[in-house]
């Protein structure tokens with residue numbers, strides 16, 4: 001077992017250590033750069049995370065679909081901005097067996113081209129709209145910046161991409177707001193803090209009219225883009241000639257949005273909630289929510305009583321839908337088991353030995369605060385249910401409190417640069433709204449622009465752009481980014 005890392009001091013090494021030590025993901029052995037293997041325990045977490053986003057999308061009228069992985073070159077090239085933006089990242093298949101292919105096939109970097117092409121056959125009338133599809137698939141991008149497990153992959157194995165079609169611009173704008181709300185509920189359920197920004201014109205999704213992004217802050221203070229919502233306007237529907245008949249019998253191209261999440265969501269659950277002992281999992285995505293550790297008894301009789309006592313607790317918890325596991329291993333000590341299940345982030349641990357059977361008690365330990373207490377047997381179930389709810393809330397509040405301490409405001413670029421240099425995080429400064437000033441700010445602070453709040457914030461009123469001195473129209477957020 002690689003020796004422990006400190007979450008707070010050496011986050012990147014801690015992250016690599018915990019992915020392997022907790023059995024989440026094997027990044028170091030697979031012989032293709034930017035690609036790793038989901039291990040059994042990690043895959044169970046991934047399944048619970050994808051179940052959650054599926055529920056939120058299904059409840060808001062989306063239908064899950066599945067498109068081919070390969071996109072022929074002529075489709076990839078139809079939307080000029082799109083291919084320009086992805087040209088440097090697309091993997092191409094050029095042979096089938098010993099045959100050279102006459103048409104190069106792209107491994108999908110995202111699926112707007114494939115989906116809009118198929119919609120040109122399917123969608124003819126406004127009566128069929130809105131059409132709201134999503135898929136959770138692998139996408140491939142030949143990332144040239146440093147690849148990192150779950151954070152910057154070349155095969156993005158948990159890519160949830162939603163694609164919607166609408167009869168008019170207003171409907172597509174409403175869909176953008178719905179997508180933002182779905183992502184808020186998703187990240188809130190996982191206790192992941194975020195700032196929502198409209199990306200600047202020079203950093204929007206290739207082919208979009210505009211991009212709205214969710215950014216969080218990782219333990220090393222750098223910002224990470226964890227979700228994006230794009231209004232695509234009619235850029236793709238014009239390129240693919242997807243026209244509908246409107247109520248007044250005229251024809252028009254459809255209006256589209258797309259919004260995506262990836263393995264990064266799981267990276268932030270691990271990174272933001274983790275501590276020096278390892279994972280701390282939100283109960284909603286914990287494969288094991290309660291682990292029971294029997295304390296060995298001396299006699300056969302006592303062992304039998306402990307087992308019966310535990311079996312009755314487990315049965316009652318399972319009846320309540322709690323995911324419970326009893327660690328009956330006989331070759332390791334209770335202490336080792338405590339370490340092992342803390343490393344795997346199990347939210348609640350019950351310790352049960354002969355003394356507990358005699359006193360009709362159970363020792364209950366919570367993973368987030370590491371507090372332990374002895375609870376009477378007849379209160380165990382209600383105590384566990386309360387804890388699972390309280391742990392989720394406590395983790396979310398703690399993460400938001402930490403996040404807010406990393407978000408600053410400043411009217412001086414010099415101060416902003418120093419803040420980002422010394423503490424990292426996100427610094428918000430007044431901005432006139434002009435691109436050259438935004439880009440100049442990136443240079444002067446040696447950071448990247450995340451974008452602006454969706455509405456101009458009150459506090460910039462009367463402030464001036466620190467580059468050109470013009471009155472600020474809104475604010476600009478700067479951060480060291482992944």
Ligand SMILES: Nc1ncnc2c1ncn2[C@@H]1O[C@H](COS(=O)(=O)NC(=O)[C@@H](N)CS)[C@@H](O)[C@H]1O
Nearest residue numbers: 110151152153161225226227228258259260262
């Ligand atoms: N190389 C990568 N590794 C891991 N996650 C990534 C990678 N590239 C992008 N992502 C994540 O995937 C999300 C969606 O990607 S995106 O390019 O912004 N948007 C799209 O592809 C649109 N078609 C919406 S699905 C991003 O917000 C980011 O969180």
